[in-house]
Amino acid sequence: MNEVLTLHMGWPEWLQLFLHYVVLSLLAVGGAITTAPDMHRYLVDEQHWLTDTQFNTAIAIAQASPGPNVLFVALMGLQIGLNNGGLMIGLMGALLTMLGILLPSTTLTYSAARWCHDNRQLRGVRAFKQGMAPLVPALLIATAWLLVSAYSNPVTDWPLWVTSAITTVIAWKTRTHLLLLLGLGGLLGWFGVI
Amino acid sequence: MQSEPDALAERPVPRSLSELFFSFTWLALQGFGGVLTVVQREMVEKKRWMSNEEFIEEWAVAQVLPGPNVINLALMFGGRHFGLRGALVSLAGIIAVPLLLVLVLAMMYAYFSSYPGVAGALRGMGAVAGGLIAATGFKLLKSLHKHPLGFRHCLALGLVCFVAVGLMRLPLVAVLLVLGGTGVALSYRKLAR
Numbered sequence: 001m002n003e004v005l006t007l008h009m010g011w012p013e014w015l016q017l018f019l020h021y022v023v024l025s026l027l028a029v030g031g032a033i034t035t036a037p038d039m040h041r042y043l044v045d046e047q048h049w050l051t052d053t054q055f056n057t058a059i060a061i062a063q064a065s066p067g068p069n070v071l072f073v074a075l076m077g078l079q080i081g082l083n084n085g086g087l088m089i090g091l092m093g094a095l096l097t098m099l100g101i102l103l104p105s106t107t108l109t110y111s112a113a114r115w116c117h118d119n120r121q122l123r124g125v126r127a128f129k130q131g132m133a134p135l136v137p138a139l140l141i142a143t144a145w146l147l148v149s150a151y152s153n154p155v156t157d158w159p160l161w162v163t164s165a166i167t168t169v170i171a172w173k174t175r176t177h178l179l180l181l182l183g184l185g186g187l188l189g190w191f192g193v194i
Numbered sequence: 195m196q197s198e199p200d201a202l203a204e205r206p207v208p209r210s211l212s213e214l215f216f217s218f219t220w221l222a223l224q225g226f227g228g229v230l231t232v233v234q235r236e237m238v239e240k241k242r243w244m245s246n247e248e249f250i251e252e253w254a255v256a257q258v259l260p261g262p263n264v265i266n267l268a269l270m271f272g273g274r275h276f277g278l279r280g281a282l283v284s285l286a287g288i289i290a291v292p293l294l295l296v297l298v299l300a301m302m303y304a305y306f307s308s309y310p311g312v313a314g315a316l317r318g319m320g321a322v323a324g325g326l327i328a329a330t331g332f333k334l335l336k337s338l339h340k341h342p343l344g345f346r347h348c349l350a351l352g353l354v355c356f357v358a359v360g361l362m363r364l365p366l367v368a369v370l371l372v373l374g375g376t377g378v379a380l381s382y383r384k385l386a387r
Contacts, residue, residue, distance in 0.1 A: 028260045064316045065299045066223045067292025070262040075300050105261025113270040123385050131378030132254030138352035140331030142360030147324040160321040167325025172332045182322050189318020190311040
């Protein structure tokens with residue numbers, strides 16, 4: 001925001017950007033967001049294609065909008081394109097980065113999942129799936145914990161923690177529509193209640 | 195997994211590629227701050243396309259493979275029912291409309307970021323999103339009652355995992371290797387009988 005970047009990237013640089021995402025795609029065990037620190041290193045510190053603020057804004061907007069978290073990658077591509085001076089370049093950047101982050105991992109997943117399904121009676125495959133299963137609820141609760149503990153000031157942030165706790169119980173024990181809960185949270189936040 | 199044949203016979207399945215596309219689009223659009231909560235709610239509880247046990251096992255695979263978990267899950271599910279076409283349609287469903295939306299939002303952001311209400315609403319929705327994710331985790335604990343290792347051992351593994359990832363913030367890859375490896379080795383022995 002405060003700092004404006006003007007870039008003139010040529011095809012070799014766009015290719016580098018694409019290839020960087022191709023590599024990250026295969027390293028993104030546990031979701032694309034786990035590779036965000038490396039994206040920051042490359043895009044902001046090394047290549048100076050994005051400013052710090054632009055990088056953080058891309059993640060914040062993607063978190064706040066519906067859809068898979070991986071869309072923050074598209075916003076980085078968009079911003080790099082906009083830094084090169086145009087909306088069309090921005091859209092091309094968004095497509096390029098999304099393609100890079102998705103193509104390798106989806107190809108691998110599709111083949112691996114098929115193999116696992118075709119061999120689902122094998123002891124190794126069953127042991128693998130069942131052995132990982134106990135970690136799944138724990139990882140979800142840990143993710144929630146990380147999201148909420150980002151608000152770390154007890155004096156001002158306790159209403160947020162209470163909101164999260166109440167939401168947990170409501171969503172766990174009832175079948176209240178999730179959008180209704182999110183809408184309520186948004187309203188309470190808008191009017192400064194929490 | 196042993197009861198899969200009869201479980202599949204009575205369970206609803208997606209009837210067409212367009213149903214697959216719109217189901218994934220609809221669930222992606224409900225997912226703020228991550229889609230996983232909604233996936234469990236829609237696919238297991240509403241559509242009953244999967245049981246909680248199947249969901250947790252598929253998700254474990256989706257989690258271990260690289261790439262966004264929810265997208266991996268959609269790919270695997272679509273591929274299971276309609277082959278490669280199904281996988282591509284599920285992928286398009288979960289990505290296309292949300293991608294357009296997020297691009298529009300990003301371009302609008304510059305105009306609206308100065309309203310104090312906007313930042314507050316994001317805070318409030320973030321707190322709710324955290325609660326929703328935790329609730330999904332607690333709901334899925336129930337499915338571990340049928341686990342071959344026994345509920346208590348599963349809880350112990352889960353607890354260590356929570357401490358490692360949530361409190362100590364260790365790298366996920368290492369945690370999955372060590373704890374997941376332990377779980378897999380124990381299950382492997384148990385399945386041998």
